[in-house]
Amino acid sequence: MTEVLHELLRGSLDHCVKCTICETACPVSNVTPLFPGPKYAGPQAERYRVGDEPSVEWSVDYCSGCGICTQVCPQGVKIAEINAQARRKLKQQNGVPLRDRLIARPTVIGRLGTPTARLANASLRSRPLRIAVERVIGIHRDAALPGFARRSFRSWARRHSSPATGRRVVYFHNCGTQYYEPDVGKKTVAVLEHNGYQVEIPKQDCCGLPLQSNGLFDDARKYVLKAARVLAPYARDGALVVGNATSCTLMLKREAREILGLEDDPDLKLVSERTYDVCELLLELHDRGELKTDFHPVDEVVAYHAPCQQQGHGIGKPALELLALVPGLEVRELDAHCCGIAGTYGIKREKYDIAMAAGADLFDQIHASQAGLVACDSETCRWQIEHATQKTSVHPLELLHRAYRLPEPTG
């Protein structure tokens, strides 16, 4: 990493006035004594992490990396970013378990699972197998693991051609869409095309976020730079980059540059400046009076949860403003901070219970809302919500797709 950037992040700790506001918002430290909180593990402990000397503070492994501490800090301390780098140092020092190396590579898992979806999904549902996986690898037996799609999104996208309109976007569909939820991708494409966009879908890989949050920075850099190389030519050509996973788009927009120290890569810089969350893009379109509003009524009560990393974009909650345009749809905004899963955090054997406890406020709010559906922009959060509440969770785009009465996706 560039030393200058590290010093900038690190330097922000001097702005910490120990006001404890981050502690009031931390989903993890409020439910477990294993993590003493963002202030303690971040600005305070960072003073003892000296150069190449071994880390003296181990609890930062229990930080889930949700990023809320940085969002609420009134003094601009980059708490989550400092902690992400401290976590990496700890992992470098202590080694990264095989499990973390595995779950941090969704494309590897996906490539193995999708062709054998039937068998793989049956295995995921097999209790004895899950217990064995927990013992051998360390993935909690009850953790929400999505089922593989029989056909990847790519196999559809390869055959799909978007009508030429001259208004081009390049779609970064993320691994969740690719291997588990191809229909979400097809609906995203359909909604964009309905609004006059020509959607380019290049062959692509993971953004590197899971590697980054598991402390594997070198590998994460390779992945995110590969993504930047794929997307940058389109961006240079005037296209916007659009994604439907708010964590992956945040990685492209900011986290890779700040946490991985890739501030100077020109491709990534361009991609970062031109990347949009799909709801963000549609809301700006609406702001200019260009969004199609031929919505049909959707008779449904929906609870909406904005994922932590969606909040990290600093754009408010565009999904809420879009859903408000759909007649008949009653949307109940949930204000609990976090579902607990934080990407791969909550599926780990030793962290599953913490993640479930961290999400308890949200799950209670979902039940109290009496909503039939939960809308949420991030796939891992949706899987966690479905697992914890037994309620169906959808991407907000799926509701817009329904309201536009666009055809249901096919193979």
Added chain:
Amino acid sequence: MRPSLHYDVVVLGAGVAGLTAAAKVAEGGARVCVLAKGVGSTHLAPGTLDVLGYTPERVEVPADALPAFVAGRPDHPYALLGVDAISPALDWFAGRIERGPHPGYRYVGNLKRNLLLPTAVGAARPSALVPETMAGGDLRAERPVCVVGLRPLRDFHASLCAANIARLGVEARAVELRLDMDRSEVNALGLARGFDDPVFRRDFVSRLAPQLDGDERVGMPAVLGLRDPHGAWADLEDRLGRPVFEIPTLPPSVPGIRVFDALHAALRAAGGRLVMGSRVAEGEREGTRVTALRSETAGRETYFGARAVVLATGGFASGALALGSDWVVRETVLDLPVRGVPAPGSPRFGAHYFGEQPMARVGVAVDATLRAEGAENVFVAGAALPGAEPWREGSGEGISLTSGHRAAELVLASDGLAAAA
């Protein structure tokens, strides 16, 4: 294409002033977005609404003291706002708390009488409007006090608090309870989650009750619940059979978080938005109007267009004002002119921390309608206003609330908005 979103009103800052202005403007029908660098003063302040505590004599009846107070201080925010603006703001606030997310939780008091509540160190704090859960601590009442310390909670020393209360003439003693919490460091928030749980409260009462004497009232650090504070407080009073009151703690402030939650709920109920972690770098101007705010969002800048702006960013402590080594004070977001900077040669700071501090009276220059000098659609509220010494006057929350409330009225009546709303 320039990334942009348009609102009727953009409010900068999510403290009491900003959230009040935003919620009230949204209730008036305008589309509102609050941009905040982070959580504001709510989580640090005790959650009481102190309107006027000292002139410098201690104020018993704010309604009586206020006219003379503002007459002698024409530059004070209360003089600008008018004394008559205070009561409607207090009523509005109390109403939002009662409609808020905590069933039964409410505020009591008014300008006719200051309550005199103990602080965490047992000093007396004159306050006009306070959570009902604190009102029982009024030191004008003679009933003896038992201050209960909760052992895992650092920075709340029951014996110190009780000794100082006793010095004020109210019989007081301390009891320390060691609670079995599964961590070495517990803050007010962790305890509040405990007191939200009826089983936790039952255990607590069973240990405390035998240690109480006579007709003592019970003072506790303000940790009686975040989800259902009224329920927790009423349950303790019921089980202990005596008055129970909360005493504000050092940060994080549980009663302050309740204030944030209630005002945020009012904002959302009226359709307003809050973007947390959004640093606004500058405003874009057309002549004397600020038409958009440039915010440093992830990856790039986003422009938030606005017909009117409420600047509720605070003072020096929050970084809204900055003092350079050249003794120039700058307003850091919109670069607005400031007022009240001590003249060269005259004292800037005083030697006593809580004494007169001329530099701290600096604020954004405004006219009688809270409009910033040179920016006709920017309204200023809260600690960004010049002329106050809240730490000496006991007036901070009153100024924030009243100016936020008044700014909303003025925004709604302003040219660009009247048509839109």
